[in-house]
Amino acid sequence: MDNLFDSYENDKIKLNNLKSKDFIDYDMQKMLYNDVWHMQEIKGLQRIIRAVVQVICNGIEVSVCTDNSAGEFVVVEVKDSDIKRADNDTIMNNLFDYIHPYGHVLIKVFKNLSLSKRIFLCQRLIVVKEVIDLLDEYKIFDSRKKLLIFQEHDTVSNTVIQKAHISGLKVVSPQHSSPIYNNRDFFQVFFDAFSCDYKLLWNEFTKRQFTAAGINEEKLYVVGNTKKLKSEKNFKNNACIHNILMIQ
Numbered sequence: 001m002d003n004l005f006d007s008y009e010n011d012k013i014k015l016n017n018l019k020s021k022d023f024i025d026y027d028m029q030k031m032l033y034n035d036v037w038h039m040q041e042i043k044g045l046q047r048i049i050r051a052v053v054q055v056i057c058n059g060i061e062v063s064v065c066t067d068n069s070a071g072e073f074v075v076v077e078v079k080d081s082d083i084k085r086a087d088n089d090t091i092m093n094n095l096f097d098y099i100h101p102y103g104h105v106l107i108k109v110f111k112n113l114s115l116s117k118r119i120f121l122c123q124r125l126i127v128v129k130e131v132i133d134l135l136d137e138y139k140i141f142d143s144r145k146k147l148l149i150f151q152e153h154d155t156v157s158n159t160v161i162q163k164a165h166i167s168g169l170k171v172v173s174p175q176h177s178s179p180i181y182n183n184r185d186f187f188q189v190f191f192d193a194f195s196c197d198y199k200l201l202w203n204e205f206t207k208r209q210f211t212a213a214g215i216n217e218e219k220l221y222v223v224g225n226t227k228k229l230k231s232e233k234n235f236k237n238n239a240c241i242h243n244i245l246m247i248q
Contacts, residue, residue, distance in 0.1 A: 005184050007040045012192070022129055025166055031158045033192045035124050062134045063106040071101035072145040073245075074169075078156045079108045087227050088150055091174050094229035095200075098245045099148060105140055107131060107156060128159045135160070141167035146245070148172050153193040161195045171196040172245060174226045178202075181209040191215065198244050200226055 015029045015036065023031075075096070096102070135141065147164040151157050152173050161171050173196040179187040191213035199215075201207050202225045211217050223241050 004040050005188070008037050008188070011036050011039070020125065023125070026128075026132075026159070026162050027195075028125070030193045030195055031128055031155050031162070032124060033189045034154045034158075037186055037189050061108045062138055062140075063108070064138055064140070065104035071099070071103065073099040073102035073148055074105060074140060074144045074146075075099075075102050075148045076105045076107060076140070076157075076160050076164075077150065078154065078160065079106060085150075085176065087176055091176055091226045091229075092148070092150055094226055095148060095174060095241070095245070097230075098242050099146075102148070103140075103144065105138070107134070107160065124155050128155060131156055131159050132163055135163050141169055144169055146170050146172060148245075149196075150174070151176060152195050153189045158193050158195055165195075170198065172198045172200065174200040175202050175206060176226075178206060179209055181212045200241065200244065202226070 012029070012033065015032060018028055018032075020028065075092070077092070141147070141164055144167075147161065147169045149157055149160060149171065150173070152161055161173075164171055177190075179190040181187070181191060191210065194210070194213075194215050197219060199210070199220050201210070201220055201222045204222055207217075207220050207222055210220050221240070221244055223244070229241075
């Protein structure tokens with residue numbers, strides 16, 4: 001694990017030299033941290049094979065709910081595989097009650113495989129550019145003030161967040177796992193790619209992990225376990241969540 005992490009850190013530094021006129025207003029490093037980590041887990045030839053498959057077979061589909069409400073919030077769900085975290089729907093559905101009415105958008109990436117370092121990341125940027133173009137085409141953020149999104153660290157979600165910020169939206173994202181700040185494993189990506197304005201955290205312990213990683217405490221809100229929002233008695237300040245979600 002140490003060698004994997006060291007390789008991730010080295011490639012992360014090299015990312016600072018990555019520039020593109022298509023992403024002048026974006027932080028490409030944050031977009032790609034997740035891919036940089038997974039890039040370490042496969043060998044050079046496998047990266048190239050996977051990249052070719054992605055370039056040939058990759059596609060993106062944007063679905064805008066036909067009942068696209070005119071509320072302040074837009075919810076963007078990113079699906080880049082057929083496997084979905086079991087707690088994704090639970091956490092997000094628990095929060096939907098607080099933000100009615102809202103628009104709902106699904107970005108589906110037909111992701112297959114991955115690439116040999118530069119080629120791998122270039123391919124991911126092809127996906128990112130198409131996501132940005134589709135967000136513009138469908139006017140996803142027009143007349144919206146806030147974005148609710150499940151996570152920040154994957155490439156497509158981070159792109160959506162950065163586009164929302166450029167469009168003037170505030171971003172809310174709930175905690176869905178328990179990252180530990182130790183500079184030695186995949187959880188480092190959670191901290192490196194942190195981009196939201198309001199992070200809904202389960203407890204003070206998790207908050208300490210984020211502050212230890214240098215995350216601004218003003219963006220961290222301890223609200224209790226969002227998986228149990230509807231079932232847990234005396235859930236820590238339902239009013240607190242409502243106030244955060246409705247904040248201007």
